[in-house]
Amino acid sequence: MKARQIVDGIYWMGSVDWDRRLFDSLIPLPDGTSYNAYLVRGSRATALLDAVDPAKTHELMEQLADIERIDYIIAHHAEQDHSGALPDVLDRFPDAEVVCTPKCGQMLCELLPVPPNRIKTVADGDTLDLGGRTLRFVHAPWVHWPETMFTYAEEDGILFSCDFLGSHIASSELTALGTADDLAAAKRYYAEIMMPFAVHVVKHLDRLEGLNIRMVCPSHGKVWADPKVITSAYRQWSSGRLANKVCLPFVSMHGSTEVMVDALVDGLIRRRVEVERFELTGTDLGRIAMSLVDSATIVMATPTVLGGVHPVLASVAFVANALRPRAQFVSVMTSYGWAGRAVEQLAALTGNLKAKLIEPVTVKGFPGPRDLETIDGLAEKIAQAHAEAGLSE
């Protein structure tokens, strides 16, 4: 793909990775992704903002083939999907300096490596005059690594936000119009990457209120022509009211757990509580992460395997714990054959959750009528908890 003009003197460069299906050997990418670099020209100097994933270095280098001079390479983030092509860019432009936070400079030297003498560190609020175009650097740690930074192009009102406000989506469209599909891609990205850092997300959103931002150019996915669309969504996902909703991941071996799950689903529906039911052997992890963004309650359901939680559910519990969702309530349903430690094991796996435990339901073998009544009781407790928390209006 060729470079594309955003405004006069500012261009999208990079790579649309249509076929990538997994990130970090973990996160499904059903719609691919993109690695966005940007070229910013002033009358005095030219800056390249970020690079691309190493597998796509050739695409960036083709776009840079006609560029005579790069003075600065702004590195917002040391993660390799944006920095991996840096060594090639530095070879091609031997006078270019890498501009980044001190922490990012250290990490670039360790991860790639970039020669230390090519790095120029900047403090929070520092500016760089390209000639008629001023880049202001905004340190933004923990969205989502400790070294991350934004760049604000002052005269243009454009925020280059790195991973923050991004989306894993491959598209021929450069600009997001705020459609449901645009926001779904952004929510998936938020859930998978930013959710563990919700406190920092809020802090950075607050800081950005002080800038007159007219456009947001993230490092993945589409450019946001209306910044409010994505910043409002981030505000809701990170600190808005949770939904009257249950996220219900489960796995079943011989059907007992599935019967329990369906009984709970019926009980929740009758009480007007939304439920998202995820059968884990066929579920995209990203969809569960999206559900965790705003579900008020998480219920995990599992049979026992060798006396403990089923490994497929254990894996999802581990990821959910790492994502630190804001759920207020949590519970467990388990069916066991001769012994079961699933509840204790799940408690140990989910120590990051600050949710109140609603009494788990444990069934020996196939659930009978009294077990189903107990499960209906769990649905009632969840509905009551949501009502008391003011989530059901």
Ligand code: FEO
């Ligand atoms: Fe897109 Fe954290 O790298």
